Amino acid sequence: MRVARWGLAPRLLAAIVVVVLAGAVTAWAVATAIGPAVFHLHIERSGTSDPGVVRHTEEAFATASAYSLGLALAAALATSVLVSVFVTRRIGHSLTTVREAAAQVAGGDYTARVPTVGMGAEFDDLARSFNTMAADLGHIEQTRTRMLGDLAHEMRTPVAALDGYLEGIQDGVVPVDEEVLAMLRDQVARLSRLAQDISLVTTAEEGRLTMHRQPVQVGALIDAAVAQAAARYAARRINLRAAVPERVRTTAVYADLDRLGQVLTNLLDNALRYTAPGGHVVVSATRDEAAVRIEVADDGDGIEAEHLAHVFERFYRADTARDRAHGGSGIGLAVTRSIVRAHGGEVTAASPGKGQGATFTVELPAADPA
Ligand SMILES: Nc1ncnc2c1ncn2[C@@H]1O[C@H](COP(=O)(O)OP(=O)(O)OP(=O)(O)O)[C@@H](O)[C@H]1O
Ligand SMILES: [Mg+2]
Structure with a gap:
């Protein structure tokens, strides 16, 4: 079944006509019920006794009222048509820009933007939301x-x-x-x-990472990661050491042991890969009321400021040529960040600059907030 589709203009016109007619009916009812009576009273008070004069004056009043009402109604109806045509055109034009922009986006052109047309706050909001959506889609596509x-x-x-x-x-x-x-x-x-x-x-x-979380002691976690990396560090003659105060060692985080182990392994692999033989890597941990911070600090290659913000992006390598020779894909830190965030934590990178070492900090919510 085809549903009849009314355009905006007839709807608007119909609405205005209803308002005008309601106004006209009210005016007519008031004019016929009250007008003649008031007029008649005033004629009587004026002392005119000639019935011919009274009849003519009252007829004149009735005719004048009818003409005024009729003319007012006609003017109101004409104005309604003009106003609805004008408003419909403006709205129609604004909607067309949105429709065209949407078609452009659907066709894969994410540069499409809707201009703000001065049609009121609602339209400006619509335009802004649309533009934000198009920009986000463009970014995702990129x-x-x-x-x-x-x-x-x-x-x-x-x-x-x-x-x-x-x-x-x-x-x-x-x-x-x-x-x-x-x-x-x-x-x-x-x-x-x-x-x-x-x-x-x-x-x-996508938020679909399956996790088997349990209370894990920070000390045990770090010991396991350090023990696992020890042989590789020894082979490259890089000094690896854990420095965790006793108070923090026994602090628990609510974590997936394997996945958090992978986080530390990734950070230790990087510290190993980007530190020259003879260098030092220290794993330390601190805690405050709400969070535990695990730090992996090296005195190796360091990271320049311009790269710091990007190292967690997938496939990002600070020095493409050199890092490819090292054999990295640039995905380790993206994995690290995904896992840490899935634990409700955050991982950050800091470095004073090239050749001055780098420190990666994993912050996790403490399982037993002090
Ligand atoms: N400890 C570090 N010192 C200096 N630069 C680092 C350090 N850790 C990471 N980087 C820089 O960040 C980039 C991204 O690291 P990431 O672990 O994601 O990739 P990768 O180590 O190159 O490869 P993958 O881990 O996938 O094998 C590295 O290529 C390197 O340029
Ligand atoms: Mg890596």
Whole structure:
């Protein structure tokens, strides 16, 4: 069934006509019920006794009243038509700009904006909301495009390496020995880590990260992460040490042990990767009433101010050429931030500058607020 669609102009006109008619009926009722009586009273008081004069005067009053009412009604109706046409045009024009902009956005052009047309606060609000929405969509689209590009880029290197080795093996120029197999496994591991990390960040951003939270003691958490990293640090002759006061060691956070372990591992991996042999890395922790702060501080490469704000973005590397040689994908800190935020906490980076070390701070709500 087709629903009849009334345009704005006929609706507005109908509304105004109803108002005008109500006014006219009221005016007519008052004029006929009260007007003649008042007029008659005044004629009587004036002392005129000639019935002919009285009749003529009263007729003149009735005619004049009828003409005035009729003319007023006609003028009001004409004005209603003009006003509704004018207002409809203005509103219609404003709506057209919104409709066109919406069509542009639907077509993938996120630069479309609605101008504020001076049609009152409601329209300006609509225009502003629309523009904010278009800008946000544009930003999301930009991020999505960049992320897909980065992802393809990150996959290319290990895939090309695998392809090269397999071709060499097939042609008999590369031997299938322990070393080559380890190399192949390395590349596969890199791809699978990439897939896992991307999936974790995406899941966390959608708020769907499954977590098995339980009270975890800060001391135990840090000890486990430090113990796990110790061999790798020793191999690069970098000094790793935990400095956690006893009061903080026994403080609990309500956390997913594995995921929070991954946070510390990521930070320790970075500190290791971006610190030269002979350097120092210290893991410390403090607490106040509401929060526990775990710090991983190194005296390594440091991060320039312009990069600090971006290091948590997916695929962001401060020094692309050098960091790729290090083998990083630039996703570790994005994963770290996703996990920390899923715990209701926040992670921040600080560095006095290039070559002056970096400190990463993970702040988590304390499980037993003091
Ligand atoms: N401790 C640090 N010192 C100096 N720079 C750092 C440190 N930690 C991170 N960065 C900078 O931040 C960037 C992003 O770090 P992130 O952990 O996300 O990526 P990655 O370590 O390069 O790769 P991935 O962790 O995915 O293997 C790094 O490329 C590096 O430039
Ligand atoms: Mg990293």
